[in-house]
Amino acid sequence: MADQAIAKDPEKERRKIKSVSKMKEIMTTYYIEAKTARENGKKVAWITSGGPVEFLIAMDVIPVYPENHGAMIGASKMGVDLCEKAEEMGYSRDLCSYARTDIACSITNGGPIGGLPAPDFLVCCNNICGTVLKWYEVAARFYNVPLFILDTPFIHSTFSEASRKYVVQQTYEYIAFLEKQCGKKMDFERMTEVSRLAVQGLRLWQEVLDTAAHKPAPMTAFDAFFHLALIVTLRGTQTVVDYYSQLLAEMRQRIADGIAMVPNEKYRLLWDNLPVWYRTKWLSDKFSSHNACLVGDTYTSAWSGVMDLIDENNFIETGAVAYSSVYINVSLDIMFETLKKLIKKYDVDGLVMHSNRSCKPYSLGQYDLQQMVMRELKIPTLIIEADMVDERSFSESQIETRIDAFMETLKK
Amino acid sequence: MITAGIDIGSITAKAAILEDGRILGAKVLFTGYNSRLAGQAVLDDLIAEIGITRDRIEVIVATGYGRNSVDFADKAITEITCHAAGAHFIDPSVRFIIDIGGQDSKVIRIDENGRVVDFAMNDKCAAGTGRFLEVMARALEVDLDGFGDMSLKGETPAKISSICTVFAESEVISLISKGETRENIIAGIHESVASRVSALAKRVGVTEPVMMTGGVAKNIGALRALEIKLETVIRVSPHAQVNGALGAAVLAGGIALTKYS
Structure with missing residues (x-):
């Protein structure tokens, strides 16, 4: 009996993604390098998740992402203490929980990795939200370092020629800023190589996500949330290309071997908005218990969704246009077009929208999108209210009732 | 069986x-x-x-x-x-349900077989629920059973603007101190519940006939206020x-x- 108690369930073991350990290794190495950058004579730049990191890679600067840090804080369930710390400092509870926890970490060196390495300079791109402008201004004052802001105009219908010129002009200013900070000229040949790797990484990431279109899906959106970190943090490096090639091969093998992430997958769902980082396991188990699999999401494909706009041989002129076109920097009509494609591609039975108290640009308009989806596509849609990092905004029994009721509706 | x-x-x-x-x-x-x-x-x-x-x-x-x-x-x-x-x-003819219970209010659209087509529930807030009415009845020292009848006597419902139960209670107390009649205050409370619930109902899309269920359906004041807001007759089982x-x-x-x- 004792042996049986410790023996692992072979079926469960079979379903585990083997590449995960490699991914953890890469992320650990990355953070060690970032934290020891100064000793190794390297510069560290903080950059927003939607920012053009490729230029930093080409300049041999280590990019660090406060948002990825926020996600780690959330996943480690350390968000509430840090949010409260920020609130004690005077930041509003309505402020984004990534911003709150990150600002609190700068002061306390708390969180899962003892705070981020201090930046030499900051790069802020407002294609993901307006909060980052003030957040990065706070960081610039706190660390007393220069801040570069890349302003990407919101796209209502089409991206105008004036807007294009505006962002391209800023890209050149960005290069000049980096040259000044690093005390060396940009190596454009190296930049071309980085662009090529970035685009290759994006394509591979999209191919990994696309494997979930297979029935049953070899991976879920919860797995995508985990594996996303690389395309955000190390885009433009060989490491990303190698890792996603390995992951893609594993997913294809899973399909060939008939391995499904959710055993008895019966209902396929699409997720909208950021993950609820501190409850990914609970949510994953909850949906699995209904034989439901979150096969895709609007969040993890946000990076690769714009890759076709990039000409890898002319990244300077095309990259900024692509970054301006990301999922949450566009109108509801354009978002709906993307949603439609995802719903079709993954052949889903329902849509689950996380109304994320932290992320206003992502959550604003979800009720309208819900109506559009239900009216035009006749797909049942559920909205759950939570927050990506601040657990105080998660009410288990309320969310459980909504999910159970939604699944009862789908099962009829 | x-x-x-x-x-x-x-x-x-x-x-x-x-x-x-x-x-x-x-x-x-x-x-x-x-x-x-x-x-x-x-x-x-x-x-x-x-x-x-x-x-x-x-x-x-x-x-x-x-x-x-x-x-x-x-x-x-x-x-x-x-x-x-x-x-x-x-x-069996009912196509829409408004259920106001103790801690939540929900609206459910159903088909001809009684199956759920769509639903919505209030979020993380007790305003517009049975508990909200209980708190208000206590603040006004009125028995909950008489709350509905009394509200129908209110000729000009007071305006309760707050969407939070706790703040609404202080609003009620300030209305009392201003000399507003209990009837008008209670009518105002029911109007505020009705506007929250009708917003929820309209989000899902009201299909007639509508039925109200849950403990608050016994409250004629809440029922009438909802009928006015939704411009429909509401059945009560x-x-x-x-x-x-x-x-x-x-x-x-x-x-x-x-x-x-």
């Missing part, structure tokens, strides 16, 4: 027993601290009242917030599905408060059929 439904809400526990599509009885008790014991007690009381033995109940379905704590039930089903089944059982339990008993019947087929 006899089946039972148990609905454990945040304030009250309800039980209903059906025999071949006929209601044998229903019962309401306060939930109190232990929801499992409440479920047991309300079922035992009802069995004693009806005068049947426990072993005659073929299937028990539990619903409501405490549904998973009723470990003697054969299945737990959410109150959304149960309210739909209950309303359809009472009146005589079993409004036990509608969830009734629906659970109906669904238990379906489970019993598959069990023997």
Whole structure:
């Protein structure tokens, strides 16, 4: 009996993604390098998740992402203490929980990795939200370092020629800023190589996500949330290309071997908005218990969704246009077009929208999108209210009732 | 065939027993601290009242917030599905349900088979729920049973602008100190509940006929205010408060059929 108690369930073991350990290794190495950058004579730049990191890679600067840090804080369930710390400092509870926890970490060196390495300079791109402008201004004052802001105009219908010129002009200013900070000229040949790797990484990431279109899906959106970190943090490096090639091969093998992430997958769902980082396991188990699999999401494909706009041989002129076109920097009509494609591609039975108290640009308009989806596509849609990092905004029994009721509706 | 439904809400526990599509009885008790014991007690009381033995109940379905704590039930089903089944059982023509319970208000659109098409629930806030009305009744020192009737006497409903139960209570206290009549204040409270719930209803899209269920359906003031807001006549079942339990008993019947087929 004792042996049986410790023996692992072979079926469960079979379903585990083997590449995960490699991914953890890469992320650990990355953070060690970032934290020891100064000793190794390297510069560290903080950059927003939607920012053009490729230029930093080409300049041999280590990019660090406060948002990825926020996600780690959330996943480690350390968000509430840090949010409260920020609130004690005077930041509003309505402020984004990534911003709150990150600002609190700068002061306390708390969180899962003892705070981020201090930046030499900051790069802020407002294609993901307006909060980052003030957040990065706070960081610039706190660390007393220069801040570069890349302003990407919101796209209502089409991206105008004036807007294009505006962002391209800023890209050149960005290069000049980096040259000044690093005390060396940009190596454009190296930049071309980085662009090529970035685009290759994006394509591979999209191919990994696309494997979930297979029935049953070899991976879920919860797995995508985990594996996303690389395309955000190390885009433009060989490491990303190698890792996603390995992951893609594993997913294809899973399909060939008939391995499904959710055993008895019966209902396929699409997720909208950021993950609820501190409850990914609970949510994953909850949906699995209904034989439901979150096969895709609007969040993890946000990076690769714009890759076709990039000409890898002319990244300077095309990259900024692509970054301006990301999922949450566009109108509801354009978002709906993307949603439609995802719903079709993954052949889903329902849509689950996380109304994320932290992320206003992502959550604003979800009720309208819900109506559009239900009216035009006749797909049942559920909205759950939570927050990506601040657990105080998660009410288990309320969310459980909504999910159970939604699944009862789908099962009829 | 006899089946039972148990609905454990945040304030009250309800039980209903059906025999071949006929209601044998229903019962309401306060939930109190232990929801499992409440479920047991309300079922035992009802069995004693009806005068049947426990072993005659073929299937028990539990619903409501405490549904998973009723470990003697054969299945737990959410109150959304149960309210739909209950309303359809009472009146098959109903296509839309407004349920205002103790801690939540919900709206459910159903099809001709009593199945849920879409639903919405209030979020993380007690405004517009039974608990909100309880707090207000206490602040005004009015018995909850007389709350509805009194509200109909209010000629110019006071404006309650706050959407938060706690702040609304202080607003009510300041209205009292300004000399506003109780009737007008109560009418205003019901208007504020109605506007919150009607916003929820319009989000889902109201389809007639509409039925109101849950404990607050007994409150004529809330009912009238909702009818005005939604510009429709709202039906109220005589079993409004036990509608969830009734629906659970109906669904238990379906489970019993598959069990023997």
